[in-house]
C-alpha cells in the first residue's frame with residue numbers, strides 16, 4: 001500500500017507526515033511533511049549558486065561542485081513547524097490548520113554552514129546571517145513580491161551541527177524538501193531551516209524581514225509591557241500515536257505509544273495520564289535519546305472498567321522543561337506544546353493482551369531500527385554521536 005502525505009493545502013503544498021502510519025525512528029522522505037509558503041522553485045545542479053556576501057572580507061559564489069568538495073557532516077534532527085497542532089487550539093488562530101503531523105525526523109547530510117561562512121572571513125561585528133531561499137511570492141498583507149528569508153544569529157550559524165544539507169536519509173533532497181541545498185538548523189523550529197538556499201548575507205544588525213517580524217513571532221509580557229519575540233528553539237513536546245484518539249479499546253493490557261522531543265535538549269522523561277492529567281506514570285523510553293532527535297516511548301496500561309478515558313502525555317527535557325497544561329495565548333498560533341487530552345473508550349467486549357515482548361508490535365520495529373541507526377551514526381562521526389545538547 002502506498003502511504004501518502006495528508007494534504008492540508010494543495011497550493012502551495014502543505015502536507016503532513018502520516019504519524020498514525022509511522023513505523024520507523026526516521027521519517028521516510030516521501031512522507032516527510034512539507035511546508036511551503038510559495039511555489040517550489042526549479043533549481044538544477046548546474047544553475048544553482050550560493051552567494052555569500054555582506055559583512056565579509058571576501059565575497060564568493062559557490063557552485064554545486066565546489067560545495068561538494070568540502071568535508072561532509074551528518075546529523076539526525078527532528079524538524080517541527082512552529083504551527084504544528086494549530087487546529088487543536090480552542091481559540092482558533094489564522095494560518096495553516098495543521099493537525100499533529102507537521103513534524104518529521106531525518107538523517108541530514110551536508111556541509112557545516114560554518115565552513116562556507118569562514119571561507120568568506122566574516123567581519124568581527126557580524127550579528128546574523130540572512131539566509132534566503134530561491135522561492136518568492138506575495139502574502140495577503142505584503143503585496144510586494146519577496147523571497148522566503150530568515151536571519152540566523154551568528155552563534156547558531158557557526159555551530160558545527162548547522163548544515164547546508166543536500167542529502168536526507170542518504171538520498172538527494174527532493175524538490176519539495178529544498179533541492180539541491182537547504183539549511184538545517186537542528187533543535188530550532190522548521191522555519192529556520194531555509195529550503196532552496198541561494199544567498200547568505202552577513203549582517204551587522206538583526207534582519208527585519210516578513211517571515212521574521214510579521215510572522216513567526218510570539219508576544220511576551222514583562223514588567224515593561226508586551227514585546228515581540230522571534231521564534232527559534234523548539235519547545236519540549238510529546239504526541240500519542242497509538243492508540244489513535246477516539247479509539248475503542250478492550251479491557252486488559254493496552255499499549256500506549258508515541259514520540260517526544262525537546263529541541264536542542266534530549267528528552268529525559270515522558271509521563272502518561274489516563275485520567276485527564278490528574279495522575280501520572282512514567283512511560284518507558286525506547287531507542288536512542290539524543291539532542292535534536294525525537295524519542296520513542298511506550299506505556300503498558302492495565303484497565304478493567306469499560307468507560308471513556310482521557311489520555312494525556314507530557315515530556316520533560318534534560319533541562320527540566322515540561323509541557324504546560326494549557327496553551328499560552330501570547331503565543332498565538334505558534335509554539336503549541338500544551339499537553340493535549342487524547343480521548344479513548346474502553347468497551348465491554350473481549351480482552352486486550354498487549355505486552356512488552358510482543359514482537360509483532362510496530363513500536364518494537366521502530367526501536368530496532370532506532371538502535372541500528374544510532375550505531376550507524378556512531379560509525380559516521382564518533383565525536384558528534386551525542387553532543388552535549390547545550391546549544392548556544
Ligand SMILES: Nc1nc2c(c(=O)[nH]1)N[C@H]1C(S)=C(S)[C@@H](COP(=O)(O)O)O[C@H]1N2
Pocket residue numbers: 032033034035036037038079080081082132133134135148176177178189190191192193194195196
Ligand atoms: N525557502 C523556503 N524555506 C522554508 C520554507 C519555505 O516556505 N520556503 N518553509 C519553512 C517552514 S515554515 C518549515 S516548517 C520548514 C519545513 O520543511 P519541509 O517542507 O522540508 O518539511 O521549511 C522552512 N523552510
Ligand SMILES: [Mo]
Pocket residue numbers: 035080081082083190191
Ligand atoms: Mo513552519
